[in-house]
Amino acid sequence: MIEHLDEAVIPTGFDVPVDPLRRAAHYTGEPGCIAEARNFAAHFLHQLRTEWCAPIDTRADEEVLLVVSELVTNAERHSNGPYILDLEGTDSAVTVSVYDSSAALPLRFPKDPERIGRHGLEIVHALASEVTAERVPVGKRVRAVLRLSTTD
Numbered sequence: 001m002i003e004h005l006d007e008a009v010i011p012t013g014f015d016v017p018v019d020p021l022r023r024a025a026h027y028t029g030e031p032g033c034i035a036e037a038r039n040f041a042a043h044f045l046h047q048l049r050t051e052w053c054a055p056i057d058t059r060a061d062e063e064v065l066l067v068v069s070e071l072v073t074n075a076e077r078h079s080n081g082p083y084i085l086d087l088e089g090t091d092s093a094v095t096v097s098v099y100d101s102s103a104a105l106p107l108r109f110p111k112d113p114e115r116i117g118r119h120g121l122e123i124v125h126a127l128a129s130e131v132t133a134e135r136v137p138v139g140k141r142v143r144a145v146l147r148l149s150t151t152d
Helices: 035-050 060-079 121-128
Strands: 001-004 008-011 021-027 083-089 093-100 132-135 137-146
Touching: 008 121, 021 035, 021 137, 035 083, 035 093, 060 093, 060 121, 060 137, 121 132, 121 137
Parallel strands: none
Antiparallel strands: 001 008, 021 083, 083 093, 093 137, 132 137
């Protein structure tokens, strides 16, 4: 923060960011893209810790990376083209959005411990405070908001 006293500028401490940290990456669907997306998200979380002083503990870190993995995997499996991972974060939440070229909205299957596979969206719903899927001009966007603190 900066104070002005008799036209003199006096620095009083660190400025706090006001805009969310936002980063996006484009993936082609080639082998290794899911691991690249996880690495991209891990770097994003590191930036959020250092630039926003976000309280990202091991639990929150692992949950964000798992949601990124699930949403990117779904985009890779169910679309016929590239996809975009868009991350936005503050000191209290991270929003994971994945855009892909398929207009088909994802299906959330009922809980079934005997079903093999197709648990991705179920996992995302369990971890996120909000999950939305909507059609956009390029196909669809699936968005999940994860709170960084369990006390919110």
